[in-house]
Amino acid sequence: MNLSRRELMRTVGGGALALGIGRPANGESGASGAAEAFDVATVRADFPRAAKNLWLAAAETHPFSVHTLRAIDQYAEYRALGSGDGRHSFTADHQAETKRLFAQLINATPDEIAFVMSTTDGENVVVAGLDLAARGGNVVIDDLHFSASRYLYTALADAGKIELRVVPHRDWKIDVADMERAIDSETRLVSMALVSNINGYLHDARAISDLAHAQGAYVYADIIQAAGNTPVDVRAMGIDCAASSTYKWLMGDFGLGFLYVRDDLQGDVVKQTRYGLRAVAQRDGAFVPRPGAAMYEGTTTMPYLPAVCALEGLKYVTKLGVDNIRAHSARLVERLQGEMPGLGFPSITPPGTNTPIASFITPDPDATQAKLERAFPERVVSGGRWRKTDATGAVEQVRGLRIGVSVYNNDADIDAFLNALD
Numbered sequence: 001m002n003l004s005r006r007e008l009m010r011t012v013g014g015g016a017l018a019l020g021i022g023r024p025a026n027g028e029s030g031a032s033g034a035a036e037a038f039d040v041a042t043v044r045a046d047f048p049r050a051a052k053n054l055w056l057a058a059a060e061t062h063p064f065s066v067h068t069l070r071a072i073d074q075y076a077e078y079r080a081l082g083s084g085d086g087r088h089s090f091t092a093d094h095q096a097e098t099k100r101l102f103a104q105l106i107n108a109t110p111d112e113i114a115f116v117m118s119t120t121d122g123e124n125v126v127v128a129g130l131d132l133a134a135r136g137g138n139v140v141i142d143d144l145h146f147s148a149s150r151y152l153y154t155a156l157a158d159a160g161k162i163e164l165r166v167v168p169h170r171d172w173k174i175d176v177a178d179m180e181r182a183i184d185s186e187t188r189l190v191s192m193a194l195v196s197n198i199n200g201y202l203h204d205a206r207a208i209s210d211l212a213h214a215q216g217a218y219v220y221a222d223i224i225q226a227a228g229n230t231p232v233d234v235r236a237m238g239i240d241c242a243a244s245s246t247y248k249w250l251m252g253d254f255g256l257g258f259l260y261v262r263d264d265l266q267g268d269v270v271k272q273t274r275y276g277l278r279a280v281a282q283r284d285g286a287f288v289p290r291p292g293a294a295m296y297e298g299t300t301t302m303p304y305l306p307a308v309c310a311l312e313g314l315k316y317v318t319k320l321g322v323d324n325i326r327a328h329s330a331r332l333v334e335r336l337q338g339e340m341p342g343l344g345f346p347s348i349t350p351p352g353t354n355t356p357i358a359s360f361i362t363p364d365p366d367a368t369q370a371k372l373e374r375a376f377p378e379r380v381v382s383g384g385r386w387r388k389t390d391a392t393g394a395v396e397q398v399r400g401l402r403i404g405v406s407v408y409n410n411d412a413d414i415d416a417f418l419n420a421l422d
Contacts, residue, residue: 037325037328038328043320046066046067047065047408048066053376054416054417055380055409057382058248059248059356059382060404061248062248062251068312068313071312074087074088075089075305075308089304090304090308095302095307097311098307099113099258103260104318105314105317105318106234109263109292111263112261112263113293114258114293114294116256118243119244120146122257123191125243127189129261129270129271129296130218132189137187137188138165139162139163139165139189140165140212141190141191142166142167143169144174144198144201145192145193145196146193146224150166167179167182172199173201176204176211183212185216187215188217188218189217189218190209191220192221192222193222195226196357197225197357198359198402199358199359199386200225200349200355200357202230203221205219205221205237205239206237213238220240221241222242222243223242224243224249225357226244226249227250228250228325229249229326234262241262246306246309246310250313250314251309251313251316251317252310252314253310255303259293260293266292272296274296274298276297276298276299278298278301279295279298329356329406332409336360336403337349337358345400346361348386356406359384362383368421375416380417381401381402383400386400403417
């Protein structure tokens with residue numbers, strides 16, 4: 001059978017490496033040479049999508065593992081057939097375990113964790129609880145923040161509720177000195193994406209938190225692009241509140257997220273603004289508040305299927321270890337950072353960025369898209385349109401590719417992608 005080079009690249013493993021053509025074979029790439037933090041072949045087998053089609057877009061959504069598929073089946077069978085033979089609901093014990101594992105992941109306590117619908121939902125709970133619309137003052141963000149967050153604060157500013165201060169990036173990173181100039185005694189909240197969804201930039205959270213706290217302001221962090229792939233310690237970083245959905249690096253699904261509120265801020269500083277039965281227990285006709293951050297769950301109905309996925313994802317992340325996940329992705333991202341500029345794709349991820357996201361400017365988006373469509377049967381990376389701010393403050397739109405590496409990716413994946421662009 002005569003196969004074209006493109007067809008050869010689509011063989012199992014995702015690239016031409018298994019057949020000895022194209023770029024060097026797995027383990028001979030000339031990258032850092034560090035030993036894998038875990039057995040990639042074993043992990044890869046847990047994610048069937050990895051063998052079926054290249055996916056370098058974990059920063060967009062993360063594939064399910066076979067363990068998650070089994071858990072979904074068990075829950076679906078429970079809903080269809082009732083309990084028995086391993087079938088069960090997503091019980092209170094499962095919910096507690098899910099909170100415990102997430103709390104452990106970010107160095108919080110389970111009583112500091114609430115279930116919310118999404119990252120943005122969690123941030124809205126914080127903003128409402130701080131009563132920013134009534135208190136006035138200013139909110140400081142930066143232009144590497146997530147667009148939904150920028151919309152939230154822009155809407156409040158347009159309504160005359162707050163002053164919004166947006167710190168521009170310099171060379172696609174945020175200068176702490178610029179944050180210091182923006183934060184003053186009238187600052188009520190500093191909000192940031194701990195890891196930027198735009199280019200993977202990792203904030204100096206401790207330095208920013210110290211600046212905010214010195215002025216009496218609080219710090220919120222969107223950690224959706226960090227939780228599960230980058231070490232997060234909310235206490236060491238000085239983060240007061242944070243939120244994350246579960247459909248990215250936590251390997252879950254849409255519809256469930258986590259909100260962290262520091263224990264000493266609950267109720268007094270970040271007030272309860274929504275009221276529903278998840279916040280209370282009913283005893284002898286009385287409503288008894290549940291302990292801790294459960295007060296913020298308010299009107300949220302527990303979405304059991306996404307919760308089943310979240311618990312399995314958290315178990316998997318915990319088993320592998322975030323430090324090991326980080327070490328695995330670091331070597332692959334290093335390869336991309338080293339080779340993509342030589343193919344005509346300048347990086348907008350600052351050198352030394354210790355996250356699994358790397359983004360690159362695409363000089364000719366249409367030609368690049370055509371190359372990828374010829375090489376792969378389905379979309380393999382995320383495209384982006386980003387605001388670039390130059391030294392004078394002028395803003396222009398640029399287009400590019402955002403690559404998110406995860407535990408199932410290997411050298412063959414990177415080779416297949418680079419071959420397609422070369």
